[in-house]
Amino acid sequence: MKEGYILKFYREKEGLTQGQLAEGICSITHLSKIERGITEYSPEITRMLSERLNRDLQKEVENYHRLSQRLKDWHEAMIMQRMEDADQLKIEIERDPMKEFPDFLLRYQLLLSRYELFTNKLEQAYSRLTDIQRQDLSHSPYDSHLVKHLLGIYYFLTGQYHSGIESLGAIDPAQYDNEEYYYHLALAYHSIHANITSYYYAEKALRFFRRTLNMLRIIDTETLMLVELNSKELHDFEDTRQKYEILLKSCDICHNSIERKSKLYNNYAFECFRREKDQEAAKLYEKAMSLLEKQNPFYLIALDGYLQACNRGKLLSKERLLELAREGLYEAKKGKFTRKCIDFKMHICLLEEDFEQYYQLIEQEALPYLRQSGEMIMIDHYEKKLFHYYMSQERSEDAFQLAKSMIESQKSYYDHR
Structure with a gap:
């Protein structure tokens, strides 16, 4: 009986007590039972109650069902990556006061977080998600797993790949039918160069996107699988x-x-x-x-x-390459893209033949960043470069410590049991 819940929602929104709303219409006890959906009631009583609230109850019931569908459509638009539809649906939903209805409030907040991730407002989305986790809101199993999915997306987009894998890996597909999360798992595993696992989850995602006729995401997933196909050899x-x-x-x-x-x-x-x-x-x-x-x-x-x-390939002059590298560094700094800042600084060092500064960048910026994000192939690449540099500079103790770290971080084939 949604009518009772809707009456309660608008009564509280208007700041009325049950006594104020029921006065001259019915008893407070009867109104309480109507609001909780545990009694039969006459259409005449609900008409008078809704008129006192300046609401057309039948239209509000229709709007309840319409908003429920709008929220589903909004989520689907983001999964399908139809940006214009997602923007328009957001505007429509935000105009609807019923978005704060208890049945919708949590899902609306979660989808708003999803939209913020969708539009690259990462910290805003994360702040909202942490607030949701702190609030005493009733979570359905689906919504609990949606929180994990959204956190997994956030961790991936901020380079916290292992945290992303942990969050996404905790999702139970029996309670969460949005198999899109397999794609985000595949991306996270790809980012730590776990290529076989990435390909496995990409295949699962591809089946979901084909089943739902999601052409854009089919392109994304087949692209990822093609990258993995060429990864090891x-x-x-x-x-x-x-x-x-x-x-x-x-x-x-x-x-x-x-x-x-x-x-x-x-x-x-x-x-x-x-x-x-x-x-x-x-x-x-x-x-x-x-x-x-x-x-x-x-x-x-x-x-x-x-x-x-x-x-x-010696396709451009050194002067032009330096100009482009400095341009890249400027844009990377402006956009606060840490990884690309490091990459362009390294380009500049190599082009200027400032090798001491180049290896210092590897030691002090590149490797700490890569270790934090877990990019094992790039870690291995730069550790080997740094090891050979230490040896050429007769820094044997540094070379020994680096070699020890490299060996300890590696598992042999026989350790994987």
């Missing part, structure tokens, strides 16, 4: 090239896929770079950059790759 290049061309054409078919297309060009360029096809890589990196504003973090990722390809 180079997959057949013609097959890789063909898959990238198909995904790029898929982006042209879909709306709102410019950033996806840029990411695809970036990944495609990286596969060329790994195969020492520097000129082809540089052209693809240029295409990736041309689709984005300079403030976009993915523009900076593509610029980083472009600098590497052009430097190794």
